[in-house]
Amino acid sequence: MTKQRKENKAVIYWLLTGCLLIFIMVIVGGITRLTHSGLSISNYKLISGTIPPMNEVEWKEAFELYKQYPEYQKLHNHFNLEEFKDIYFWEWIHRVIGRFIGLVFIIPFIYFLIKKRLSKSTINKSLVLLFLGGFQGFLGWYMVKSGLVDEPNVSHFRLAAHLITAFLTFAYTFWVALDLMFPDKKAIDKKFRNFIRIGFAVLILQIIYGAFVAGLDAGWIHNxxxxxNEGKFMHETVYIEHNPIYLNFIEGKSGVQFVHRTLAYVVAIFILAIWYKAKRMTMTSFQTRGVNLLLIMVGVQFLLGVLTLLMAVPVWLGVLHQVGAFILLSAMTFTLHRFSK
Known part of the structure; x- marks a missing residue:
């Protein structure tokens, strides 16, 4: 780390703690999705909802409420109370972590404000973070609502919005921490910075399509x-599920999977090009670490994606693939920051 301003250390630790908690939140969220636990709690209570059912009577009441909604009626009507408790746990812990993250952001923020430990710029960035956190919570409930009406499936568009907001909230939190960790300005190559920005945008698009795949359960086909299937680069099911044709690439299982698996090559090529271009430049040690980590992580993530597909998305591997995306985004954010400031 370059020279730090001593007074910023506590603020940096606060922001990095937020990053770690968002990382944990994304892991639990991935488990919740892959175990199909997300619709187990059909009401939202900000305060009392932090306490799970504490006795048999309360558990039966929660189970009876679950029975009123499509997921139980159409998919899980064979469930007993113990099976319900299993899926309830993951959704409950996901929501509790979300509330905890809110407290971890808000309480220290107020403390730092009172103690005048934040610059005007950092205050403004922190307010953006608080908005993103609140918006993320809203999107979570908005997503759950879509699975409580007619069909026991959440909208894959709302799922993608919920996931990508979490990733972007993390990236922005990390960026604000990096601004404080590396306060010194330096000359930059704007053309190369813009190239990394394009790579960042492509990676975000790929993560969105990963959420589409998860939301449509599209990882269980074309394994x-x-x-x-049938040794075809683009199987005919990619473009015949929906009409007009473009809907196949945002709503069709085969079409969405095709885009996700094709974008993986685009992301890999972009990162390889970033690494190659950077190696021909004079770099700082942190810039070197950033591009090297990028190259390693895109290889790891590509491999995880292939294995996840071939093994038809076992929960542990699906979660690991999501963790890989998170770390890859972290490396891209760090690299972009080091070539931007």
């Missing part, structure tokens, strides 16, 4: 690589 082959490098080609889809």
């Amino acid at each position: 082959h690589w490098p080609f889809m």
Whole structure:
């Protein structure tokens, strides 16, 4: 780390703690999705909802409420109380962590304000973070609502919005921490910085399509690589599920999977190009670490994606693939910051 302003240390630790908690939140969220636990709690109580059912009577009441909604009626009507408790746990812990993150951001923020430990710029950035956190919570409930009406499935668009907001909240929190960790300005290559920005945007698009795949359960089809079923690069199901054709690429299982697996090559090529271009420049030690980590992580993430597909998305591997995306985004954020400031 370059020279730090001593008075910023506590603020940096606060922001990095937030990053760690968002990371944990994303892992639990991935488990919640892959175990199909997200619709187990059909009401939202900000305060009292932090306490799970504490006795048999309360558990039966929660189970009876669950029975009123499509997921139980159409998918889980064979569930007993113990099976309900299993899926209830993951959604409950996901919501509790969300509330805890809110407290971890708000309480220290107020303390730092009172103690005048934040610059005007950091205050403004922190307010953006608080808004993103609140918006993320709203999107979570908005997503759950979509699965409580007619069909026991949440909208994959709302799922993607919920997930990508979490990733962007993390990236921005990390960026604000990096601003404080590396306060010194330096000359930059704007052309190269803009190239990394494009790579960042492509990675975000790929993460969105990963959420589409998860939301549509599209990882359980075409479980082959490098080609889809029947040895075809683009299987005909990619473009015949919906009409007009473009809907296949945002709502069709095969179409969405095709885009996600194709974008993986685009992301890998972009990062390889970033690494190659950077190696021809004079870099600082942190810039070197950033581009090297990028190259390593895109290889790891590509491999995880292929294995997840070939093994038809076992929970542990699906979660690991999501963790890989998170770390890859972290490396991209760090690299972009080091070539931007």
